[in-house]
Amino acid sequence: MRTISQEELYTAVANLVVQANFHLPDHVVQALSVMYNSEQKPLPKETLHILLQNATIAATRHIPLCQDCGSVIVFLQIGTGVTIDGNLEEIINRAVANTYRSHYLRPSIVKDPLFDRTNTGTNTPAFIHTEIVGGNSVAITVYIKGGGSENMSSIKMFTPTADSEEIIDYIVTTVKQAGPNPCPPLFLGIGIGGTADVAMLNAKKAVLQKEPHPKEEYRKLEEVILQRCNNTGIGPLGFGGNHTVAMVRIKDAPTHIATLPVALNLNCHSLRYRSTIL
């Protein structure tokens, strides 16, 4: 049995929090650059230019990419051959709290959603999802999700006889209704199947998949959704043009004979996440 020390886990989480908040992943910068180069209209082109400059300024001057330093979502895949020397949640929350303070990241978490919306001041608790897998390592992903785009999340329970055209319509309608609010160009994560909660979690995980879906029919569906969303004319920050969605990723799961849940995670242009393996 391999043991991972508290310090090792703490340092890993702290580093991921910094990386995610100040350094846009290469493939996200790449996606913004491709859209900038192909954009013809002045206002959306200027907007994409500003977003690219934002990424450079954030990295070089150490200013957070967005003032909304998000909810901290942590995905952990813990191997059965490994033990963590300490309380997992406590270590992660301590790393998040200290890093948010020392790097001047905005705390945005309130302690009670309804009756006491007092800011905890530490951006904790983080929202932690653990999965037990084989092996003797721990894979950690820190995903920073802003509140404005999270507010545009959507789930619909389709009847099992629904076809992909109905699902595409629902997705395009949701993106259209959200309009400029979630800060497009969006990175769109879609969870299809499972139960309602599984679909929503898969929508979160889907947006972190760099590669298109491995199955051809889903890959085609991703492409069609991208195309259709980009025909809406919303454009970067709602300023027009044909770059409303930068990327579409689907994560599917088996489901009940009576159900077909479809969950949407609309991520803003600032897709902030980092992963490591211990």
Add this chain to the structure above:
Amino acid sequence: MKTIDLHTPISEYDLQLLKAGDLISISGTIYTARDKAHKKIAELIAQQKSLPIDFTNAVLYYAGPSPAPPGMPIGAIGPTTSYRMDAYTDIMLSLGVRMFIGKGSRSNEVKKLLVNYKAVYCSSFGGAAAYLNQCVVDAQIIAFEEFGPEAIYKLTVEKFPAIVINDTYGGDLYA
């Protein structure tokens, strides 16, 4: 793109020149306020208590900045989503605010109010918070410090960029 330079206080004449889709660049004083500050102001008014700021002809920026690192006046400071402040916009207009800056779309009611009050709603660049930090030369908390990032900041800005979404004539870039 052609940019319209504006200096605060912004006059009625300045506002009348603006059309939906214009790129503007603001220099001078603007105030931040987001969800909690709006709720608090509405409460103070309902209780007939005095307000900490005079909003006459003010520019209001829907924003909750990240903390200022050493050597900087403020941290990251992009706009927050405006529709959450729709319910309070009538109050803020009646207090004298003449320009709102945020991101995203407004309700039909707010659009009508903007025309009635001859006020303007602009969107800045959502998620360009490090970029917009470069336009802030000074920042002071002037009310509700206990709200943390949701306090009201008085910002001195230099060439702060925004796009006119709703003009004084009912023009709407998002329509």
